[in-house]
Amino acid sequence: MFDRESHRRGAGEGGPRRRSWRSTWRPRRLTASLAGAVVLAAAVLTGFASPAQAATAITINGGSGGRALDGIGAVSGGGGNSRLLIDYPEPQRSDILDYLFKPGRGAAMQLLKTEIGGDTNSTSGAEPSHEHTRGAINCNRGYEWWLMEQARSRNANIALAGLAWGAPGWIGNRNFWSQDSIDYLVAWLDCAATHGLTINYLGGWNEKGYNAGWYKNLRSALNSHGYSNVKIVASDDFGWGAADESLRDPAFANAVQVFGSHYVCGYRSAQTSCPSSGNAVSTGKQLWASENGSDDYNAGAQALARGINRGYIDGKMTGYINWPAIAAITPNIPWATTGVAVAQQPWSGAYSIGKNTWVMAQTTQFTAPGWRYLDSSSGYLGGNRNNGSYVSLKSTNNSDYSTIIETMDAGSAQTLDFTVTGGLSTGAVHVWSTNVRSNNTADHFVRGSDITPSGGRFSLTVQPGYVYSITTTTGQGKSTATSPAAGALKLPYNDTFDSYAVGREAKYLMDQQGSFEIAGCAAGRAGLCVRQMSEQTPIFWTSGQAEPFTLLGDLSWRNYTVSSDVLLEKSGYAQLIGRANTYNHQGPQNLNGYYFRVTDGGAWSIRSNNTSGNWRTLASGNTSALGTGRWHTLSLTLNGSTLSASIDGTTVGTVSDSTWVAGQIGYGTGQGVTAQFDNLTITPVGNSGEPGATGTIRGAGSNRCLDVNGASQADGSVVQIWDCNSGANQQWTLTASNQLTVYGNKCLDVAGTATGSRARIMTCNGGSGQQWRVNSDGTISGVGSGLCLDVNGAGTANGTAVQTWTCTGGSNQQWIRG
Incomplete structure (x- = not known):
């Protein structure tokens, strides 16, 4: 995770005639789990309608050279962002885990990088160390072991990586680049083994540069302790300085197997351009975009769609790791909606799966680590970044293939004419898509009708703002598990x-x-x-x-x-x-x-x-x-x-x-x-804020109470602030139907939804102008208007009017009940 404080730094053919390879594609009847998801009508093979622009020819050539995919995945850690997941009840906990890791269900992550806890905050919390004090090792602390076990149980082929953000103070007398930290990491690998976990990759110190000698010593230690198969990643920082160093230092080059850089497309950027460096490519090592994202689980989907493709096209990066995997933290913790899903309420079981899940699935459910990118079959549509990008990969069986296309910035539909060659299958092609611009879940990860190529050729018209996957593989799917309603954690x-x-x-x-x-x-x-x-x-x-x-x-x-x-x-x-x-x-x-x-x-x-x-x-x-x-x-x-x-x-x-x-x-x-x-x-105690409780509502800025002017009970009597006096005109009850009542039968009311609408009392009628949300930040907002109950002009004097206004978080909009 980025430390901001340290780094502010063909034209269609007309007329029906004999069947053409550019055949018409219509949505087939979908499975029950996808019923109603008919948005694939927006992306059709066409033989009758003229496309919006000239067709783009793409050859999917199985003979093309390319690097092997290492995987697409995410980080659990950096830190504490997965904390509440383990506390979820069943079946919701298993449902969420399936959405994250299980093939054919959701994000189907191929890489999981976890934090090696260091007893210190590393963004959204602190994760426990396996060795708080020298020699006192406990291999069962925390929840990352559990999470890795759950990931592996759902996908035996998922690759696991470990990385430290902080560390206990006894290490190297608080110097991370020491023999102590090497011993510490070896002990962590030993702990992984006690859980039946094989760790594939190990890093150094997150976003803290690199020490070439330390990495050499780490390689020697891993080899001597039976971990020669664990690949070292350097340096999980910004840029490719470690790759530059490897060209100067052959021993360092031999120690490191993967060069990983953070936010290669720019920190929290649109991820339109994602280069590595000439030196990094020339090392011949695996290159990773080893931390990216830091974006909302829905709003970040467009950037994610670009970055997964463009990291390889622009920089030959074969690993893409989103930060984080899930936001399983309460809403007050930083980065509370980042990842591919949000899980903030283990007590209610409520969770939400984001569009990031389905963007990731458009690659992970159609490929596997070890598949080869096809360089000559990957690039930008029509040679223009704004049209979108595509990458093609072939299976280890040298027959199956998948092509992933994103059109995030396209302004109009585009027809793509495909030719399949180089020994790849010319059989049926399956097409899945996600409309990233849509917030309707029925538009995400939708399967359409199969395409039957003719002579290895077929055509597809793609719409703006989509991700498409065309593939000869099967087994893809979308979980139908749904979240229960959210609810408060009750007291006592x-x-x-x-x-x-x-x-x-x-x-x-x-x-x-x-x-x-x-x-x-x-x-x-x-x-x-x-x-x-x-x-x-x-x-x-x-x-x-x-x-x-x-x-x-x-x-x-x-x-x-x-x-x-x-x-x-x-x-x-x-x-x-x-x-x-x-x-x-x-x-x-x-x-x-x-x-x-x-x-x-x-x-x-x-x-x-x-x-x-x-x-x-x-x-x-x-x-x-x-x-x-x-x-x-x-x-x-x-x-x-x-x-x-x-x-x-x-x-x-x-x-x-x-x-x-x-x-x-x-x-x-x-x-x-x-x-x-x-x-x-x-x-x-007192007025706990629960429905049914009766008491005063006192302004945080004025220290005066919400008051009906003149203790009147007439409809239309205005509401103001006044010295708290325990009068009946200052006793308010929050009802189960979100009303604030006074005198037992009068409701706090506003007429209309405009800012500046004066608060008054009216006979309760169930209207939206009489429904209120009492929020955790102390504000009270109208259900109908979304505006906050506000003391006019932030005044504090007796008789100052109360109205509704755009929520600002000011003390004149904060209220204390009881």
Whole structure:
């Protein structure tokens, strides 16, 4: 993943007559799973209609030279982006895995690169190391082993790669380019073997350059430990400097088998041009676009379609790896919709498969690693990049072939006249397509009627904005599994942590720094606890010096008490986190939320932080020393603007602050502080924000309440802000039908959908102007208008009008219930 902080840096023939090789192609009756998907009518073989432009002749020549395909796939890691997938219930978990890896179901990934966890944030979270401290190896930590096992069980031929982003601080005295890191990587390969996993490729240090001597030593170590078949990838950075070095240093060239570069088409670009370098090609080594994408799972589909083809056409790259595989993280975590699918709610089982899945499938379901590109049968349509691109590959049986065509930028339909030669099959051709410009899933990965070439010739008219696959192979398919409805994680929530295996992560906990994993409880306590395992400052991947913390829960949680037993193993502090929402990984603890911090000496504080790392101490004091090796119960209550903290049942501090209105809970510690946590409980208090709850709605910017002017109950009475006084005209109820009612039978209402529409009350009628969404960021938006409930002019005075306005996220649009 890109570290932005470090790198801001023939004319148709008319008239019916005898059957022609340019025959008419009409959609056949589709299978039940594709019923209604008739969009292939847009891409027809034509013998009757004139094409939009002169036909392009393409010869698919099996005798053409070309490099072997290594695979198309994605990254799990860089980091934490697959975290919640393992917590999904069945059958949804298996359905998602099938969409990712199983041939004939979805993306059918041919390459999976996983992070070698290093106990430090590497973009969207931190992944646990197999060796937190020197020599203490646990081969069952984390979820990447599980994910690789699941991928291999679905596709025995998938290639697996490993790469480190960060590493524990004991390695090389925090110098990654050391013998320690080589030993560390060999131990990771040993762990893979205990899971029955053969690793095909191994990298160095993600986006941190290269050290030629280190790679030579790594090659020697792999060979001497029985891993001579593991291919080394260098350098997983930007550009082809490692390839240049290999031409100067034959020993380095012998050590490395693959040269991989990131974002070869440009970072988050349209991927229209994807060159490597002359030196890279001249090495004769495998070349990979070893990290690409970083784009939304739907909006990135056009760029992905270009990049997969053009990486080979422009730069002879035979591997394409998208970042990441899936966004299995909650929406507040950076890059929450990147990948080929999104899975943010294991508690509800809800997920979404993106267009990226089907763009990837248009190549992966029609080829396999080892197939050969046909150089003379690949290029740009009509020699013009804007028309689109095509690549042809032949099977290892030297008969079957597939041609993948993308027309992302084409302005009109194009007719392609194909001639098949060079020993390739001249039998039936199967055609599949995805309309990338369509958001209708019925238009994605659709099979049309077969084509029967005549004399090895056939024709196809392709439409703009599509990916097509023409193939002599069979076995392709599209899963019909569907997602259940999304839903909130309900409170109360609790976990004793006794149901997990040692070394694993507790359900829904998402580490952002450090490593919080299951361990035996200390100080004579029976059972299992969560332990923060990172004992020293790690080798960071990002530049931020963040301290260990982990998050759990739903962003819609508002008023609750989070409580946990806590034991400090060494001098320092532990923290409970509440109302955690937006998180920025670039820098120290850049999280919007509240913290209750307690030291072993008894100093306590209630703090607020934001995404810029601006800490505010809201309250602080001292109590009896907690010491180390002793259990204590910490609690943080967030009820409206009232925040209170307690230790062992005694309240130590209370303060008023309305900056953050909703969010997750979390655990945290000081850097290098090991600590244990047990018996987590999250209990709703006051007005929890659930339907049916009644209470005030207070403006975050004004600290005044949503109020019916003059306590009137007449239809049309306007709504304003006023000093909170507990009057009936300030008591609002969120109903199950998304209404905000007052007096029991009057609804908050706006007339129309224009900005500036004045809020009022009206007799409830079920209309869209009376339906509201109470959002996790504190805003209240109209279902009918999509506009936010807004205090006019960001005013704070009594009587200031309330209206609807374009959502800005300002404090005059944030409300606190209860």
